Amino acid sequence: MQAEATRPGAIEAMARAARVASRTLAQSPTAIRDKALWAAASALRETRTDLLDANAKDLEAFTGTPAFRDRLTLTPERIEAMAAGLEDMADLPDPVGRILADWSRPNGLKIRRVATPVGVLGVIYESRPNVGADAAGLCIKSGNAVILRGGSESFHSARAIHAAMAAGLRAAGLPEEAVQIAPGTDRRYVAEMLAAAGLIDLIIPRGGRSLVERVQNEARVPVLAHAEGLCHTYIHAAADPKMARSIIANAKMRRPGICGATETLLIDAAIAPSLLPLIVEDLKELGCDFRADDRARAIVPDLKPATPQDFATEWLDATLSVATVDGVDSALEHIARYGSGHTEAIITSDETVATRFLNGTDSAVVMWNASTQFCDGGEFGFGAEIGIATGRIHARGPVGLEQLTTFRYEVLGSGQIRP
């Protein structure tokens, strides 16, 4: 299957068709949308050979790193996980139609705020072809139409996955235009999606920093994204030392490459002399490297020195920045200066200090006595997550089904007129 020659205006036409399809989807019963998910899961399993053949075509042309190659690769297990993921979504509660609020007015009007799909979403992703299935599934479940644009390296795989999603829609009697895929690999399709204000309602980029920043800088369409997860864990003087050691090891080293990994340890000067050496030992054993400020290095001399730039660095690797602070306010100042609005955690047994910390940062997620690695839709109990957002409106933190909805007001009267 060749990529088509680039067609100017293709995205606009797709978005208009998506808008029409979105209205059908928005009014479809929960059971119909769930049927589409079940049918798409079956289609993924039944077309496994086609999926693997398409993937082989992508892999044959691929010339990048082994880590990137691994992300591109589809296996029978990964196909099964995609299918099972869609079936799990079907089991989740329908976010559409929830009554978010309702009240009566003195004149007898009854007013309700009711959850509705956002409308037409755009998902721009790289590398991992299964993002196409996950994102399409979440959109169908939440009544949204979606235009997918995957990475060029996985174009054939993405098209084959899309075909299975389309088969699922057809089986449920839903319009195929509810899930569309950009017709080729030309970067202009991304530019057209980003410019499609009024046609696409929300764009979610899934990928590395340069993709996300490009989207955030160029989009005229609202974007839900995070460019950086520069997360902090602050060990306060009244932290339980055993808990602190356990949490920081997990927050840094469980999976250092995820956005919720802690990048900087803030440790109170009062507790650092006794606790920092133990933490350094624990983390060294796990293969972690350090960049530490002068006061930390006075306690553990063989740590590499940290520059201010280091504190502004999201390592996404087995490296931990260490800054010594003097109480919760100085920890909050450091976070305000260097944080990316993602996730910040405090370890302490002092509830007053914890409350001050929770209230004192404007990050999307704040934690007390837990690992920043919990910043994840599955861990939050959302059942599914399309990404993590650090913007300030509509949705922040893990974006699950409910965050793919907006609302309308329904005003129910008996003939009232306004004086």
Added chain:
Amino acid sequence: MQAEATRPGAIEAMARAARVASRTLAQSPTAIRDKALWAAASALRETRTDLLDANAKDLEAFTGTPAFRDRLTLTPERIEAMAAGLEDMADLPDPVGRILADWSRPNGLKIRRVATPVGVLGVIYESRPNVGADAAGLCIKSGNAVILRGGSESFHSARAIHAAMAAGLRAAGLPEEAVQIAPGTDRRYVAEMLAAAGLIDLIIPRGGRSLVERVQNEARVPVLAHAEGLCHTYIHAAADPKMARSIIANAKMRRPGICGATETLLIDAAIAPSLLPLIVEDLKELGCDFRADDRARAIVPDLKPATPQDFATEWLDATLSVATVDGVDSALEHIARYGSGHTEAIITSDETVATRFLNGTDSAVVMWNASTQFCDGGEFGFGAEIGIATGRIHARGPVGLEQLTTFRYEVLGSGQIRP
């Protein structure tokens, strides 16, 4: 007081100062923010002479229409209304800190979604100087910092009102940078606000269509706005005729110039012969003119003919477009084609049809057996409204205090680590 010479970068500096102030405001107790509102109200009353002098200066230089002049004019009564409005806001519940959701996870983590201020808002307005006080009051109440930019014609009045707001902040011990005003009338300040992505979190334009469309087209910052209120009232065949007549007269003619005024009457062919002539009589008596389709004109011959462009026109005047339809689906098609996403109403006694209508349009507000003129924050019981939004994310319909908040997640643990 002269407008200052235009200072490049002034908006960016103000936004950075606003961000710092917003953190103090976000953590301030409800009582302190309410104190600022009470003190600002007092300051407005105490500086009445200064306000009227500043307004006189604006009016002396003004060369526009009488209607525009009236909007610009401050009187003792309007100043009192501004002050009373701020005091009313102080009495409203604090939207900051509401627990929007909370739940526990199997591993014992407790998770809460907590309302927080959005952060730094920008309000760009025209004509009526009191918008500055209303908007600043709503922002203070909801813990947001704000940068105001009023119309050039009311610059001196806006500055005097801002001075009273700043006095209120000072009296409560809050930072004055929580409410700032653009330093002059140069249009570049608007351009800088619109470009201030990451510095200003949300912009709310208040004014005519050309201002709103400019903001929507140019802003890199998220915008809450409506450009058009092309509202429809659909009289279904099973409408109670008396209710229908009463509602349509109010929906069109109570105040034809507001965004919630009905611009187009959709009437079922089945009921038109008996009901349309009565409606036309009622509305003619109120001074209303018409643009009607052929089937309506066959029933009431002296109505002017409607062009398709008329159905896409927001009259904001005593003119009503009339289209004859054949049942709820054709009414919904007309709305999908011509509507602006604002407010649509159905008059009927048939609950099944009403439900289909309420579910069948993606407008921000849908009504059953009520006048579209109820689309208003005060009428909804919000106590205050900063504007009406027809976008698809964050907030739609009347934007009150709750919609000036976003949320964060608080994760409360006892040492949990992620497996």
